[in-house]
Amino acid sequence: MLEQLLPPPIAAVERYDDELPVELFPEEEALLAGAVPKRKFEFGTARWCAREAMKRLGVEPVAILPGPKREPQWPPEVVGSLTHCSGYRAAALALKSGYQTIGIDAEPHGPAPKGVLEAIALPAEIRRMPGLKVDDPKICWDRLLFSAKESTYKAWYPVTQRWLGFEDADITLNADGTFHSRILLPGTPIAGFHGRWLVQGDIVITAIAVPAS
Numbered sequence: 001m002l003e004q005l006l007p008p009p010i011a012a013v014e015r016y017d018d019e020l021p022v023e024l025f026p027e028e029e030a031l032l033a034g035a036v037p038k039r040k041f042e043f044g045t046a047r048w049c050a051r052e053a054m055k056r057l058g059v060e061p062v063a064i065l066p067g068p069k070r071e072p073q074w075p076p077e078v079v080g081s082l083t084h085c086s087g088y089r090a091a092a093l094a095l096k097s098g099y100q101t102i103g104i105d106a107e108p109h110g111p112a113p114k115g116v117l118e119a120i121a122l123p124a125e126i127r128r129m130p131g132l133k134v135d136d137p138k139i140c141w142d143r144l145l146f147s148a149k150e151s152t153y154k155a156w157y158p159v160t161q162r163w164l165g166f167e168d169a170d171i172t173l174n175a176d177g178t179f180h181s182r183i184l185l186p187g188t189p190i191a192g193f194h195g196r197w198l199v200q201g202d203i204v205i206t207a208i209a210v211p212a213s
Contacts, residue, residue, distance in 0.1 A: 002090050002104065005196045005207040009098050011053035014090035015045050022048045025063035042084040049091035050082060057095055071157055081105075081154045088203050100210040103155030103193075105147045109204040112142040120146055120166040128172070135175035140204065144173060144197055147206040152181040155193055155208040162188075173197070179206070 002012040022044035024032075032040050050072070051061035059075055064082075067073045072082050080093035081104040088106045117126065125145060132141045148171045156164045162185070169192075170182045182192040195208040 001198060001200050001203070001205060002092060002207065005198055005205065006092055006102075006104075006209055010092055010094045010102065010209055011056035012090065012092045013049040013052040013056075014088065015049060016087055016089075018042070018045045018089075020045070020048060027063045027065055031065070042089060045089040046082045046084045046091060049089055050080065050093065053080065053091045053093040054078065057093060059093075059095075069157060069163070071154070079158065081151075083150075083205075085203070088205075090205075092207065092209070094209070096212065098212055100212050101155045101159050101208075102210075103151040103153070103195075103208040104205065105150035105154065105207075106203055106205045107143050107147045107150075109140055109143060109199050109202050111140050112146055116146065117142040120149055122167060122170055124170055132173055132175065139175075139199060141173060144199075144204050144206070145171060147204055148173065148179050148181065148195060148197065151195055151206040151208050152193055155210065156183070156190065159190060160188065181208070 002014050006012050018041035047064050050064055054061045062075055064072050074080050077096055078093055079096055079099050079102055081102045082091050083104050083106045085106045086108055092102050092104050149166055152169045153164045168185050173179045177196055179195045183190055193208045195206055197206045
């Protein structure tokens with residue numbers, strides 16, 4: 001699924017269950033003290049995906065710990081992103097020599113809970129919703145917008161080390177499987193991102209990958 005959205009130099013690994021045994025590093029185990037089983041499973045499988053991606057890139061697998069904003073901290077030569085939702089875990093990694101940043105997000109493909117769209121969307125994004133529903137009524141565009149916002153933040157923060165709120169990116173979704181995120185913050189070095197999206201079964205996934213300049 002993810003490989004349909006990202007070019008081959010990027011190592012994309014995904015799983016749809018937590019059945020594989022996962023050996024965590026001691027530092028990772030320490031983060032899960034007191035965590036419920038669901039959290040432990042999704043945490044472990046996502047890191048299994050990431051370490052498989054590292055192997056494909058020829059990078060020695062390491063512990064993947066959260067940074068100040070809970071972003072995954074990668075080896076110095078790597079950029080990447082993690083995501084997990086019910087029934088899906090994935091990682092996408094690339095060498096910094098080839099890519100500046102990556103952001104991926106997966107969500108259950110169903111209507112967003114009541115009030116979510118109004119909480120995350122700009123007025124312009126809400127105005128575009130009726131037209132999108134006409135373009136393809138089978139797509140849960142509100143949930144797709146939320147996922148695109150998440151991918152945008154995940155691509156944004158590692159490059160800028162700045163917070164990006166839902167209101168700070170105006171996202172145009174397109175029925176052809178693409179989207180554009182226009183960053184609204186003043187004085188930013190990044191004007192926006194181009195991304196792609198895909199719905200398969202009950203999962204919607206969005207992805208952004210920015211080649212190194």
